[in-house]
Amino acid sequence: MNEAARIGILGGTLDPIHFGHLDTALAAREALALDSVIIVPARIPPHRTEQPLASPFHRFAMAALAVNGVEGLSASDIELSSPGPSYTADTLERMRSSLGLAASQIFFITGADAFADIETWKRYPQVLDLAEFVAVSRPGVPVAALRRQLPALKPRMRLPLRRSDLQTRGERTSIFLVDAPTLDVSSTEIRRRLLAGLPLNGLVPPAIEHHIQQHGLYGRQPLTPSTADHLHGQN
Ligand code: ATP
Numbered sequence: 001m002n003e004a005a006r007i008g009i010l011g012g013t014l015d016p017i018h019f020g021h022l023d024t025a026l027a028a029r030e031a032l033a034l035d036s037v038i039i040v041p042a043r044i045p046p047h048r049t050e051q052p053l054a055s056p057f058h059r060f061a062m063a064a065l066a067v068n069g070v071e072g073l074s075a076s077d078i079e080l081s082s083p084g085p086s087y088t089a090d091t092l093e094r095m096r097s098s099l100g101l102a103a104s105q106i107f108f109i110t111g112a113d114a115f116a117d118i119e120t121w122k123r124y125p126q127v128l129d130l131a132e133f134v135a136v137s138r139p140g141v142p143v144a145a146l147r148r149q150l151p152a153l154k155p156r157m158r159l160p161l162r163r164s165d166l167q168t169r170g171e172r173t174s175i176f177l178v179d180a181p182t183l184d185v186s187s188t189e190i191r192r193r194l195l196a197g198l199p200l201n202g203l204v205p206p207a208i209e210h211h212i213q214q215h216g217l218y219g220r221q222p223l224t225p226s227t228a229d230h231l232h233g234q235n
């Protein structure tokens with residue numbers, strides 16, 4: 001790949017993907033002048049006790065639908081194709097070798113809530129050397145709080161305010177802090193609404209809402225095996 005390429009990666013459970021994720025990817029793309037952002041659904045998220053409701057395949061399908069036609073965004077199945085939990089450190093190494101990119105060319109994007117847990121990630125603190133990191137605010141979670149929450153990482157935190165701030169300085173990668181408006185929504189809230197039979201009111205792209213309904217994901221009455229057999233003419 002081009003030596004000057006700057007590629008963002010937004011990982012997550014994405015159960016399901018929503019406009020908050022797309023806003024976050026586009027805010028990071030804008031703030032750090034990234035060429036594109038790749039959305040990567042986790043096969044098995046390591047930091048959760050509850051596993052996702054939708055299968056990795058459905059979560060990938062929804063990510064692909066969400067980026068369809070959006071310039072500068074794409075979806076990758078890299079975490080779906082490897083067994084076991086999806087650790088960011090492993091994904092970053094695989095992405096870098098498959099795309100031929102240096103640490104300074106890959107920007108791993110998280111919300112400020114997810115970045116606050118970084119000390120619990122596999123291979124912390126070395127994971128921070130594998131890429132540039134971008135923490136984007138979430139409604140009610142400003143990035144400034146991260147300086148207090150993670151004092152040991154304060155020297156690596158920077159606000160990308162000027163064009164010159166976008167370049168890496170020295171040998172170490174940075175943690176870029178980006179305050180940006182993103183939609184106030186979570187996948188938990190979307191699952192709650194679907195379970196309660198409430199409308200999604202534009203919290204997800206229309207294609208995602210259709211996909212959820214068409215496949216009976218997250219609803220109160222998912223397809224039972226007997227209904228599914230019936231639909232396939234096997235009864
Ligand atoms: P859940 O409620 O299931 O945790 P979520 O909405 O937090 O869902 P995740 O899949 O956990 O979605 O998040 C993936 C990544 O996107 C995380 O880094 C998270 O911080 C970030 N993110 C999600 N929603 C927003 C948002 N509205 N604004 C900024 N970042 C967000």
Ligand code: MG
Pocket residue numbers: none
């Ligand atoms: Mg979350």
